[in-house]
Amino acid sequence: xxxxxxxxxxxxxxxxxNVPAAKSLAVGHNPRMMSPDITQLxxxxxxLSAIAPDWWDYTTLDAELIEAVARLAPRDLERxxxxxxxxxxxxxxxxxxxxxxxxYVDAWRQSTADxxxxxxxxxxxxxxxxxxxxxxxxxxxxxxxxxxxGMDEWYLDGREVPVMHPLSFERADRELCFSRMDKKLRxxxxxxxxxxxxxxxxxKSWDAGVRCAVMQGGQGDVKHWAFNDPPERKGKWKDTPPPxxxxxxxxxxxxxxxxLTVAQNARTSGGGNISLVPTMAVSVGPVETWMAEKVSIxxxxxxxxxxxxxxxxxxxxxxxxxxxxxxxxxADHPNVQFNYYRGGLGTCTVxxx
Numbered sequence: 001x002x003x004x005x006x007x008x009x010x011x012x013x014x015x016x017x018n019v020p021a022a023k024s025l026a027v028g029h030n031p032r033m034m035s036p037d038i039t040q041l042x043x044x045x046x047x048l049s050a051i052a053p054d055w056w057d058y059t060t061l062d063a064e065l066i067e068a069v070a071r072l073a074p075r076d077l078e079r080x081x082x083x084x085x086x087x088x089x090x091x092x093x094x095x096x097x098x099x100x101x102x103x104y105v106d107a108w109r110q111s112t113a114d115x116x117x118x119x120x121x122x123x124x125x126x127x128x129x130x131x132x133x134x135x136x137x138x139x140x141x142x143x144x145x146x147x148x149x150g151m152d153e154w155y156l157d158g159r160e161v162p163v164m165h166p167l168s169f170e171r172a173d174r175e176l177c178f179s180r181m182d183k184k185l186r187x188x189x190x191x192x193x194x195x196x197x198x199x200x201x202x203x204k205s206w207d208a209g210v211r212c213a214v215m216q217g218g219q220g221d222v223k224h225w226a227f228n229d230p231p232e233r234k235g236k237w238k239d240t241p242p243p244x245x246x247x248x249x250x251x252x253x254x255x256x257x258x259x260l261t262v263a264q265n266a267r268t269s270g271g272g273n274i275s276l277v278p279t280m281a282v283s284v285g286p287v288e289t290w291m292a293e294k295v296s297i298x299x300x301x302x303x304x305x306x307x308x309x310x311x312x313x314x315x316x317x318x319x320x321x322x323x324x325x326x327x328x329x330x331a332d333h334p335n336v337q338f339n340y341y342r343g344g345l346g347t348c349t350v351x352x353x
Contacts, residue, residue, distance in 0.1 A: 108146035118147025133180035227283035301344020
């Protein structure tokens, strides 16, 4: 792959002396045509984050990429599909969440005792979870051979949060889905894999001969899947974010969360009470993500904003990979699907409220 497609290359700061910024290759500029002055400028560090200067995030991207994304209309998103990346639109929330629930059912219907199959699922969205249980019960589907991996869990005081914690992801999965299934149909607890502070059993479950048919996810404000957040801006990654190959080496681990992630989870799950939200988590990593046959991202407009929903689809479609936007790494996964609720796409037009 042409390394210029990866945006980890240091970007030029705009200077007051009318020196143009280096053109992004995403908009068709030829790097061989850059003047010597621009080449020299390109060795300078990328700009600081407008959100958290000690971190990498999408606000450090080239301005021309940002502007191109903001111009995308919903019809433009639909045209971003390419081999290996599919964009699907749903006109109603009912259809959207039912389709998400059916991915669980479809995965488990492939499973047998000799060839078990599972799905890795998120908390956020959660609306699909009761539908999964209702479908299993209504159709009397025997899913006992199926498996489920939780994507992530909060980490607090040196361990994963207990199941009784109000924000526990395992608690949500159990209460909204698995506890609602008929016990005669449901898989045993040994087939439910939730990440813990001791990550060894969870990591081992991915190498135990169970095929992961699909890894679902939502997209956070910081453009993560699971809690694969952008890295801190320090050490050898102070001036440029780590290259994609470096980030791809990350497996399930304990992570420190970007401040935007903490704020978002307070908004979506804690009524805005930021002090309630832990600042660390245990998260599935790219290593496990690339073990899934398909990655399916669900965006109803509840978690990320209109700009963010456009940004990651554009970067994946154009194969612009930058670890300041972790979701963009999925450009290199062979089977990715982005699912949108059309009514949640909004607009990037400036509106004063």
